[in-house]
Amino acid sequence: MSEKIIEKNKGLVKADFSFWVGLWMDKFYDGFEQKKILANKCPQCGTVFVPPRKICGKCKVQLPLDENWMELGDTGTLVNFTRTAYKVTDRRARKAKSLNDIGMVKINGSDTAIIYPLLDFEPDEIKIGMDVKIKWADEPKGGPSDIEGFVNV
């Protein structure tokens, strides 16, 4: 008797999702096409969100679509980082040949951090609190991969 394993059921169902990002994120990704970071601000508590939010969870109010937006620069502060041995873009999380540095960065003028790779840093060079700058894709398409990562200023 051998162990029978059903790998998957090919062809029966294909369930690729197509998510519309919504009006607020449409505006944000429109900015990416111009290599711009657009943030929005909660009218009640003043928190500046990147990416923009439709709702401020703390205040439970809707942020208006036509107001309280601001354009921020492409520099920020590194607030946290990790170095992983796993291929971060690999869905099965297999080991990578080299280590990847991933950083959490607050774009200057915002209160929330975004997470992208740290590109071309020497291991000892990475420090919490350091200034970093966005590296944009040469030809942005209006999606999350337009930011390739962060480089040293």
Next chain:
Amino acid sequence: MDKVGIVGYNQVKLYTDANYGRYEMIFEAVRGAIDSAGLKKKDVSTVVSATNDYYDGRTISNCFTVEVGGAYLADESKVEMDGAHAMLYGLLRILSGNHKLAVVWGGSMPSSYPYHSARLYETDPTWERPNGYVNDITASGFQMRAYMDKYGVSREDIAKVAVKNRKNAAKNPLAVEESQNPNITLSNVLESDIYADPVTELMVAPPCDGVAAVLLAPEKQALKITDKPVWITGVGWNQETYYLGERDLTTSNSMEKAGKMAYDAAGINDPRNEIDLAELSELYAHEELIFSEALGLAEKGKGSQLSSEIGGELPINASGGAIGGDAPCATGLIRIIDAVKQIRGEAGEYQVNNVNRAIATGQIGMCAQNNIVYVLEGGK
């Protein structure tokens, strides 16, 4: 709150790759819990399970577990979180006054799917998921670094938790074999492969196959079923914001609020002195320290100074905790079962002396976004 008792329990042995099917595993856990209380299927009036559609590879994952979960033509429902959250639902069913016996079970088999891929589906599909930089692996590195950086905690302080829990797991016959190591040293942990720096592989609770079940009954019924009921005297739960970039990862605000809610219900004012033992769902070594601080068992940043080994001042995860094996959807329920075993004096080699009041926690989400805390007590 009316008294609700845990009157039976069972947990299967955890395996990295269990050599039997998930239905047999669920059946073994649930049938074993019913047998442990000397009851029969007909005594069960409501069933609540915890499974996850992504982990099970099908939608409405409880539709296939009706028979093995003891829910054949029974009042049944599911929670897509940890088994500890399913127990909250079971508790509320009993408190409604309509039920005399609830079966609560949870579990999964990560050997049958890519666990990290399923965890990636927790991230925002319109922002973080397409790139995959935010996942449970990188999140653990952010969480540990945030905690270390804020309080000046060392890697060694955190590695000590992994050493303690892996040694404790060696005394627990149900822990996963790969975690059981009575001779593990600090340097074994620190020099193990990088997972997400500063987290190393041996600081991680390894995903494994497993199912656990408990039985709940109202006071009168509980006393008829067993002379060793364990009472749920407090429960608290809390959820924090979704995006990691908005959260304070140096602590666990949701655990702090959940703990306060549970302590208030149980009348606990000084948790460090009023609790005999804690079983915490630490998916990484650093989470045990973050949680024990959030639960008031140690001052902020000083969790590593607590004497938490078996025989220590306040034993934490005497069973080996989640580092002794993390069976997704079962882990919190297993913490509850281990606290119950300690109160009933049934923990065998990892038994702690004189445990009458214990806490147990479960979690779900990146960096433990949602936490649930139970206060459990012995006596009539």
